[in-house]
Structure formats: structure tokens, C-alpha cells
Amino acid sequence: MTGADSPGRPDRGGSADSPGDYAADVAGEQREYAVAGRPDVRIHVRDLGLACCAVEFAAAIGRGLLVPAEPDSPGSAAVLVVSGTVTDALAPQVLAAWEALPEPKAAVSFGACSNSGGPYWDSYSVTKGVDRVIPVTTYVPGCPPRPEALVDALVSLVVPA
Amino acid sequence: MSDVVPQARGAIALDAAACTSCMLCVKECPDWCIHIESHNEEVSEPGARRPRSVAVLDSFTIDWGLCMYCGICVEVCPFDALQWVSTHDYAAAEADGLRHGIARLEEFGPSDQR
Amino acid sequence: MSAPPGELWEPWAAAVARHVADGYDRLDLLTAVDRPQSEQIEVVIHLVRRPADGGLDEVWGHTLLDRAAPVLDSVTDALPSAAWHEREIHEMFGVEVRGHPDLRPLLLHGIDGPPPLRKDTPLVARIETPWPGAEETGRRRVSVPGVPAEWLEQR
Ligand code: SF4
Ligand code: SF4
Ligand code: SF4
Numbered sequence A: 001m002t003g004a005d006s007p008g009r010p011d012r013g014g015s016a017d018s019p020g021d022y023a024a025d026v027a028g029e030q031r032e033y034a035v036a037g038r039p040d041v042r043i044h045v046r047d048l049g050l051a052c053c054a055v056e057f058a059a060a061i062g063r064g065l066l067v068p069a070e071p072d073s074p075g076s077a078a079v080l081v082v083s084g085t086v087t088d089a090l091a092p093q094v095l096a097a098w099e100a101l102p103e104p105k106a107a108v109s110f111g112a113c114s115n116s117g118g119p120y121w122d123s124y125s126v127t128k129g130v131d132r133v134i135p136v137t138t139y140v141p142g143c144p145p146r147p148e149a150l151v152d153a154l155v156s157l158v159v160p161a
Numbered sequence B: 001m002s003d004v005v006p007q008a009r010g011a012i013a014l015d016a017a018a019c020t021s022c023m024l025c026v027k028e029c030p031d032w033c034i035h036i037e038s039h040n041e042e043v044s045e046p047g048a049r050r051p052r053s054v055a056v057l058d059s060f061t062i063d064w065g066l067c068m069y070c071g072i073c074v075e076v077c078p079f080d081a082l083q084w085v086s087t088h089d090y091a092a093a094e095a096d097g098l099r100h101g102i103a104r105l106e107e108f109g110p111s112d113q114r
Numbered sequence C: 001m002s003a004p005p006g007e008l009w010e011p012w013a014a015a016v017a018r019h020v021a022d023g024y025d026r027l028d029l030l031t032a033v034d035r036p037q038s039e040q041i042e043v044v045i046h047l048v049r050r051p052a053d054g055g056l057d058e059v060w061g062h063t064l065l066d067r068a069a070p071v072l073d074s075v076t077d078a079l080p081s082a083a084w085h086e087r088e089i090h091e092m093f094g095v096e097v098r099g100h101p102d103l104r105p106l107l108l109h110g111i112d113g114p115p116p117l118r119k120d121t122p123l124v125a126r127i128e129t130p131w132p133g134a135e136e137t138g139r140r141r142v143s144v145p146g147v148p149a150e151w152l153e154q155r
Helices: A022-027 A053-062 A091-099 A112-116 A147-158 B024-028 B072-076 B102-107 C012-021 C080-093 C124-128
Strands: A033-035 A043-049 A066-068 A077-083 A105-110 A138-140 B011-014 B034-043 B052-063 B082-085 C026-035 C040-049 C057-066 C071-073 C096-098
Touching: A033 A147, A043 A053, A043 A147, A053 A066, A053 A077, A053 A105, A053 A147, A077 A091, A077 A147, A105 A112, A105 A147, A138 A147, B011 B052, B011 B102, B024 B034, B024 B072, B052 B102, B072 B082, C012 C040, C012 C057, C012 C071, C026 C080, C057 C071, C080 C096
Parallel strands: A043 A077, A077 A105, A105 A138, C071 C096
Antiparallel strands: A033 A043, A033 A066, B011 B082, B034 B052, C026 C040, C040 C057
């Protein structure tokens, strides 16, 4: 992005061939969450919020279902929640965000877009499921799914239903 | 399962006995995620002059991995065979596990909404 | 679909510049509509200004391009914020934007093929996926929603 048409916009490392370094944002500065009231569910959850489903992730925080994770909790697994529409243009960044997570780790596909393309199943630009990019452990249905569905899926990663 | 508010668009329950295999929901679904197979059977009833042809539902599948929860199928069904329920805890370990047939769709019912 | 209100602005760039000079210097919308029936691409702009006594004045302008070889004059001289919108029109509708400073891809990274927002650009998934509604009868040919017959010939 050149200065000519984007005055005053910070340069986030984007170029004609790649969007900004979103993966670094997700892997680096992003906050981590745990399921409220479930110390037995030892996970650190990060949200890769790509579209409206991310609002439901935020709602899970807003309603106290997810709480900030303790920074040092040994034995916890990293969980990447992909909430929203994955596009072919962004797919490399999604892969990079996944690869940047430490083992052990799991990915949750949250919502129809991430599961299959959802409402954009016929789009020229939308990836037909994030599982074409990264391995998915749990697929949560919904457009969007409820925050409760997210919490249930997160718990079931550790405590099978 | 966590409690959710009533009226949540969690899933769509099928009442297979009410479904006439009319295909309206299939045709109107914008995501093309309902699949129906059916066949016709002749039923002779005592006293009737000719046997009646009835559609028999062989399979009815909704792909929840694709469904956008728009409710168009529920709206267009002339026989109220599809109803919203608030159930949401059916995440799956495989994308294919979100394809539900008649048995699972019936298990969602009866509707907790009106 | 009916067109938004407003007049044809000819010549385009001069008309936009005149409105900007007239205080309509806030760009709200600049996009295009593919109109295959009339073999045109319509470009639409919506400009607003805030008069000193409050309120909001708005104005809509249109121009029509030849769909076979659409060329649009850039308005970035008068309205720098139009640059991204013109880049989008360029890649999404296949419109050449004359005098634009930088027509690199904006949204279509690594997506080749015909301009996606032309109405005759096939949606591959709709061609490859069998329509479940067609399973009903072998006799009557049902038309598939959102899929023109020409696309099906590509199956
Ligand atoms: S699944 Fe529905 S709610 Fe979620 S990101 Fe896609 S369109 Fe938005
Ligand atoms: S809710 Fe909408 S997308 Fe889902 S099966 Fe019904 S019509 Fe199709
Ligand atoms: S619209 Fe209703 S009756 Fe018709 S096929 Fe669908 S569910 Fe069955």
C-alpha cells in the first residue's frame, strides 16, 4: 500500500501480493482465553476472528463464558478458533497463524464459513472450509453458532461428551 | 450442555411423518444443503375405487456444515415438517459428521419454540 | 434493479471535480454495476457535503461505459480517496481506469480469471455442484437457481 492513496495509514507490511502480517498479530500480541469455571479444561484459546462469527467469540468473553487465561499454566494446550470467512487470499496467513502455535495444539472451526464456506459456498474467493488449510479437530455448526456452542466444543476437546 | 435462550436458531427438527417429500425446502435452500430421496407407493384403501399414490421419504439430509441457518426451509414448508429448536451441542470431529439424516433430525424434535 | 437517483455526469472526471470544488468533497460510495442487457457498465458515485448550518447535502452521479471495452477516467486528482474504489472497479469489473496512479490488485490476490463481478462470470461451485432440487423428476427440465443455461453447458 503506497502513501499516495492511504495517507496517514500505518504500514502493516502489506504488499500487492500479500495482506498484512495478520499471522504475527495472532501469534504475538493476541490475548488468550480459558473456559470460565473449568480448571480441568487446560487450554489457551486464541481467536482467529475473520468475520461475523468473531462477534460470538467476543460474546463468549462478554458474557463471562471465556476468561483471560493464566499466563503460565504448564500442560495447557493451545487452541486456535477460526471464527469467520477464510478467503483464498488469506489462507496462507491462517496457515502461518496455526504453525506459529506451540504444540500441543488443536484447531476449532467455528461456524459455517470456516466449516465449508457456508453462505459463500459459491464464491470465487472463499476457501471451501478451513480444513483445506489446517487440520481441524472440531467443527462447530452455526451461522453464527452461539457462544455456548463454542464453550461446549472447547470443553469437549479435553473432556469428551 | 450450556443453557441457551429459547428462540435460538440452534437446529431444525424434522417431523418425517408430516413431510410429503414435496421438495420445496430443497429447491428454496440458498446453500443447496438439503437432500431428499423419495419414491411413490400405491396404497389401496378399503372402499376406495383406485389405489392412492403416496410419496415415501427414503432419505432427508441437512448438511449443517453448510447451512446458513436462514430458516427459509422452515418458512416454505407447507406442512410444518421443519421446526426450529434451540439445540446447539452437535459439533463434530469430521465435517461429514455434520450431515444429519432422518433419525438425527427427528431426534432434535419436538420443537421447544413457537 | 432500479438505478439510484442522480444524473449522467459527462464528461465524468470534470463533473466529479466540479462537485468536489462545490464542497461535495466527501466520498461515500464509488462503485459499478454490470448491465449486460444494455451492454454497459454503469459507474455510480455518491458524494456528500456538510453545510455550515448543519445537515447533510448529497449528490449522486452516474456514467455509462461500453461493456466490451470499458474505460473510466480516474477522479483521483480531485478526490484522492477514490483511489481504492477505482482499483476495486478495475479488478472486479474489468474496467480500465485512465490516469490512475496505482492499479495493483487490491482484493484479488492470486485470483485469476474473468472479473468476478461481471454477471456472466461463472461461479465454478454452482457449475460443479449438482443442484439437489433437480432430483425430483427425470422428465421435466428444471432450471437451476442462479445458474444460467450457458454455464451448465460447461459441465
Ligand atoms: S458462518 Fe455466518 S455468521 Fe459466521 S462468519 Fe460466516 S456468515 Fe458470518
Ligand atoms: S436454514 Fe437455510 S441454509 Fe439451512 S437448510 Fe434451511 S434453507 Fe438451507
Ligand atoms: S418442504 Fe416440508 S414437506 Fe416439503 S419436502 Fe421439505 S420438509 Fe418435506
